Amino acid sequence: MTEIYIPDGAEESEGLRRTTHLAVSAHQDDTEIMAYPGILDCYGKPDNYFSAIVTADGAGSPRRGDYALMSDGEMAAVRITEQKRAADVGKYSSLVLLGRPSCEIRNPSLSGITDEYVRLLLVMRPRVVYTHALTDRHDTHVAVALRLIAALRRLPADKRPSVLYGCEVWRDLDWLTGKERVAFDVSARPGLARALLTVYDSQIAGGKRYDTAALGRRAAHATFSESHACDGASALSLAMDMTPLMSGGDPAEYASAAVMRFAGDVCDRIRRLS
Secondary structure, X not given: OOEEEOOOOOOHHHHHHOOOEEEEEOOOOHHHHHOHHHHHHHOOOOOOOEEEEEEEOOOOOOOOHHHOOOOHHHHHHHHHHHHHHHHHHOOOOEEEEEEEOHHHXXXXXXXXXXXXXXXXXXXXXXXXXXXXXXXXXXXXXXHHHHHHHHHHHHOOHHHOOOEEEEEOOOOOOOOOOHHXXXXXXXXXXXXXXXXXXXXXXXXXXXXXXXXXXXXXXHHHHHHHOOOOOOOOOOOEEEEEEOHHHHOOOOHHHHHHHHHHHHHHHHHHHHHHHO
């Protein structure tokens, strides 16, 4: 059942309509891991508004400690509360919780989620959209990206966003070569970056340290991005530019081409130095 939360108390229609940057994610906390560049671009800015669509219900997350004996329904309720708290911390314009089971998201024969994305995109009309990279190794993440691409293709060309970024969660993107690799400097507001991740106590206490892992990955990208230059940032977030896929093309071929360019880069270096 879809729930819409507007952190600043504005009218629901206004909270959706003023969106300029949008994250479309699978699970609670995916947005804060992968779309921090968008949150940062909008935080405290008078003309930029960040919103998030969270697709899954979160009922299947791992749990232990205080959460070990919770039912799936109880766990889903906890994760919704945490996601709303993150929206408050990040000053989101709107948060849309679709509450769909993961098995429905992964089923390509069901069109309901794509239909819902179309409806929301036509209202929100974001300029920038962040979602999961096609090379992610989590099935539900890739399914969300594919359903979103299908939805974007159903929009009139003049109502599509300007850019579509596929972001890191369950696979890094430092291997990308060429123009499809995008690096965002997310050095600013480190306290905000940490606060957005530490609201997810159910995950941290449950044994998944997404807070330290995500922040560590951003710091590692900043240092290892250039071998012959001093660090220009303290944190980088990487994304795959998937903008061309809004207009057509096979997503599998698009991802495969990126992988082949990486393979070519590795082989060329070895041959050159042998």
